[in-house]
Amino acid sequence: MPLALAHRNWRPVCAAGVAVGVVVAAAGCGTSGVSPSHADVVNGKKLFAGKATCGSCHTLQRAGTKGTQGPNLDAAFVNARNNGFGDSAIAGVVLDQIHHPRRGSIMPAGLVKGQDAEDVAAYVGSVAGKTGKDTGLLAQVGTTNNASKTAVEKGGKLTIPADPTGALAYEFGKATATAGKVTISMPNQAPIQHDISIQGDGKGPVVGTGGTSTFTTTLKPGTYTFLCTVPGHAQAGMKGTLTVK
Template sequence: MKDPQADVVAGKQLFVQKCGSCHTLARAGTKGTTGPNLDEAFQQPVKENFGETAIRGVILKQILFPNRLPNSDGIKMPAKLVSGQNAHDVAAYVASVTAKGGKDTGRLASAVKAAGAGTAVEKAGVLSIPADPGGQLAFAAAKATGTAGPVTIEMPNKSGTQHDIVIDGLGKGAVVANGTSSFKATLDTGKTYTYYCSVPGHRAAGMQGTLTVK
């Protein structure tokens, strides 16, 4: 099935959720490093006016039948992370924005909610800092507050992207997908801590935040 009228808004949402943890694509706001940087990968074809339709075809083929060879870390892209019309939607969106400057406009600009805007607050000895449920490399809250003393720090992760939560010197939760990473710690009065995801490439992509103890 090939649909030239693919839904690029749905394509952007699916790309961020399914592909953004591995690929950098500036217009989508993703910073994954496991797979190729898609802006760099298609920079020359775009410069040479290869054509959006042709680029879309290349992307679709890679989604459905990815390179069988793993990268330098031994990680291989799974086939058909998206399929059917979803694959066409993703391919159409990526082809329309790859290696292009500026920002998405119109409906595309609001297609994916920005992560990290909230503040997590400790309640009854539990500080819950969710991972972005859409699969972005970010916590739902880039700031958190807590009180001095014993606390359970947890990171619910409703996405299929693997994450953990770590505070150096305090503790490290397990790496989970569709689960909860947690550890117990004792917070010191007046201190500021940095929490982050230790999965390779995630902290560098911006998956970290600041915990302030009152």
């Protein structure tokens, strides 16, 4: 059982509020809280998997995120769902966590605010602990076609920018270079920190928005993996294949 939910009693209906706060009490009792019908779950999913960086710490099957620094949100809410808690009650818990993470938690408070926070909470509430796949518009969120694009080295320089939307991806899923000395650069316009490395062959520094992670290495012909070494990012898809000829 994930740490934070271990102390949480999902029965009787309003007890969850005692453990985690007023918002949940309201949601759990069905009076207010997050109303999925007023929330934009497409925006919520975009934020969860992208800019708000929730997915870089949390696994959520439907969102396709595989972060491991925080609890797996499907595992965290599957019991609640089985005990009869609906989407909006779960969304209430998520909203409360967004506003009030445990003091000292690595999860920063207020990553998303106002309506954005409600949208993220409503999305998580509508999918956490459920199997299957998102459908319709939701299915298109987070599917970049970066993976099929190829970055080409020119004059010993290979540039592979981070996806600026905050999705855990580079703008290219493939790269090619000629053997020899090559300088690899990753301009980062994303709202989160990233780096670039070549597995077994050096890495650039972790940089925030506006920075460029860069390093120079000498490559022999072969196939390499380039990836972001920030925990959870490569697992979530921030990696690609470099072919050196």
